[in-house]
Amino acid sequence: MSFEKRTCEISGLEIEKNSESMIKLNMATAIIFFAIGGAAGLLVLLTRWPAIHLLPVEWYYRWLTAHGLLALLVWIIFFEVALVHFGSVTLLKSRLAVPILSKITYGLMLGGTLLVVVMVLGGQADVLFTSYVPLQAHPLYYLGIILFAVGSLIAFIHFFINAVVAKKEGEYKRTLPMVSFGIMAASIIGIMSIAHGAAIYIPTFLWSLGIIETIDPSAYRLVWWGLGHTSQQINVCMMVACWYGIAAFLFKAKPASEKLCRSAFVLYILFINVASEHHLLVDPVFSTWHKIVNTSYVMHLAVLASMIHAFAVPASIEMGLRKQGYNNGLFEWLKKAPWGNPAFSATFISIVLFGFLGGTTGVIFGTEQFSIIRHNTWAITGHFHGTVVAGTTIAFMGMAYFLIPVFFKRDLIMPGVAKLQPFVYGTGITILSITMMAAGTFGVPRRHWDYNFSDAPFGYQFDSTVDIFMGLVGIGGLIAVVGGAMFVFVTLGSIFKGNKRA
């Protein structure tokens, strides 16, 4: 089949025209929303930092909602839509099957995002990210979320259309490349999680219009977390696919066993959905055995998959570097790895931090006995900054450093800044995440404007150790904001002002 494409001189990839423009558009949009979401994070940080306590109460909750939506949802999913195109078109040396679908996706996601942000910052949706009923927002808020979800659903479905077309046209014979396989697993989980989203947001939307009378708050939490947690597994799959991808591009690394790594992705698909029950461990209604089976048994099968990748990805990097001649001793390959290349350093930092910071704490907090002493404390916030920020976001940063020269045909500007950026951001997030968990250990609640309870009928003072942790969260957060800003300047600067390559 012939279609318009060019061969990239950096990566050797064949890049088809329609998918190229969509990848560029989604990636640039993702980074712009990362910048806004990060700025919202700064406002939240400066409010929770007791020495500053910046925002008034209503604006704290609004910017907190905006931070969650933009940083967790919008930045990450726009980037994932770019990865869907990359995995189902570029890597398959194929073409974008239905270009109009990509445009519809983009329009719905952008429209939904703008609607949601206007509602939240306009004070029409003071319900936070989770919008637990019977808290009620303006109907347009729910509609915005639904539009965004439908857009991303179309993107995930588009993955399969592209893959089928590529196979029909003979671009691959039997199976997808590993990275595309990971992105396919993410797309399956994406479709599954958006089905939960539809099951909960459509009735809630109708309820906000007055068409449905009530929504059971307990059922809401159950179904909402079918969306809320399952969608995090989209991020995990995409992140792991990026790890394999960067290892392959930089070191020609290949997974030691395709069989094991692919099976691990299948474990994610099969088990992550019910494992989302760990959010409800201290809820009434659900029986103890219901909770234990779903979290203990099923969650650990998904964790097993992460353990497999935790071995396979570093092992493939090691084998790749050893083939390049770094064969002395146990660790020469690690010492001589290209630490100055931000695509590599970001990937490596993401692997280490996701494993030790996000993953382990998730397994711990996901048990019955820990949930009761950590649920809804700041420790949970610390945990998921270890997964979606230290893990997914940093992995995507590494991928962005690699993909921008490939797709925009421009060199990265400020290479010195780019070189340092993953380390600065990783350090900031590590401090932030660990100290948040430490403060949470003392019971500091998450999503809380005033941990001094100055207007409460009964005052309460946390252990004075907490003050140190609150300050350290502030410092870690500021370092992360600097690292985030470096990323935005380098990437957007390169996209618009980088030296053009032939």
Next chain:
Amino acid sequence: MAIHEPQGNWWQPLSKDEKIWFILALVWMLVSFLYMPIQHFIGVQNPPSESYRVSAEDFEALIEAQEEKYTVGEENGFPVVRPNPDEPVYLKASMWEWTPVLELEKDKTYKIHLSSVDLVHGFSIQPINLNLMVIPGIDYVVNLKPTSSGDFRILCNEFCGLGHHTMVGKINVI
């Protein structure tokens, strides 16, 4: 390479290193998975699982009846209730209060019924840091045996509107 279609037969047996790692990981996961239910039986820190449906009106009525019967004083505008350990104890969450202030005796076991009459709230006893969800329409029964005396605070740790940060209740253990 992970960016190309694998060639030949890729469904191969695992190499030795991979096998060792996989078995270690699998054993570790099995231990964690078995230990969670085991800890449920040998441990004392389990989330309760007894719950019933209750309407906001019925729960308000139970709270009022309890206040009439057992109120022993007042603190900052809240009735202080000293319940009988042999009877159910009711604690109400609402925007943005925990009612009443409970006065409990050390080392006696109470059956505390938690419910909300409006939104979802989070029951968080400090400084011992024990956290449970309080859901409107649901009566969550917690067997609570205070083992040390003193003042305890109940924070709300689930967002419940703009007064969320002022929602602090009190338990006195004597």
